[in-house]
Amino acid sequence: MSGTVSFRDWLTAETTSSPRQASFQRLYFGWLRLRANPLTLLGLGIICALVVIAIAAPLIAPGGFDDQSLDARLLPPSGAHWLGTDDLGRDIFARLVYGSRTTLYIATLVAVIAAPIGLLVGTTAGYFGGWVDGALMRINDIFLSFPGLILALGFVAALGPGLRNAIIAVALTAWPPIARLARAETLTIRKADYIAAVRIQGASSFRIITRHIMPMCLPSVIVRITLNMAGIILTAAGLGFLGLGAQPPAPEWGAMLSTGRSHLTGAWWLATAPGVAILVTSLAFNLLGDGLRDVLDPRAE
16 A cells, blocks of 8 residues: 555644644635635635736726717616716726726725734733723724724825825724724733743743734734725725725726716616625625634634
8 A cells, every 4th residue: 555645635634743734734624614604605706706807907898997988978788888888988897897906906905004003003002001001092992983984084184185095094994993802812812821931931022922922813803804894995985985085087986986976867877886896895805704703713613
């Protein structure tokens, strides 16, 4: 009998011979739990499709998003224009496809900015406690006391309209819930025996936070930021709706929705297409977040 072990047997072995094998096993069993939830797979599929659409936008809509034809204004959906045209004769399907790039760009950058800030603030407050905890959490409470869109409007009003400033404004409203979650996790972790052992060995507070506490908080933060994506997308769309996000002629779903509101009775497709896109994308992130919570939550059965 051959001594060669198949890759599947290596993944499902009851005992592990290396940290690398243990890591692959965690990923494999996590995928099996994720795959067992059809709604999570649906959300993941929608997000993957959105990413493919954003990358392949020039191939899917070769005509571009700003080609105007005043003779083709407000045409209903047809074979030539799948989702109709807007008040300037631009193809709505093409603008929707290119608008997916803007939506993913905003969501990704907000997550990249807000998650580290919230994780750092929350773990620092939870680990040190005392006046450090009190000061950081009071700042956190100030941000949480305002609705996200209202706070984002205030930041954009101070920074000025534009896509970059909208991303900064949304990121500044997205980190407080992450910080509160990371603090709650840290309050439990800092009392663990292995943290006391590392402290006795002379590790600095910075090393303990970054090397031993943050990695333990990371799964919960990933779940939280995924669930928050729907709110981030809605806030960004709200800024675009008010003309404070991406500026014309750049395609952005919130701005497209704003354009369509004045034509709801005669050209319903102008607002329907971006509205459905925002709804489906937000729902997909919520479905994926629920599935990730089941997989990454160590207390889940």
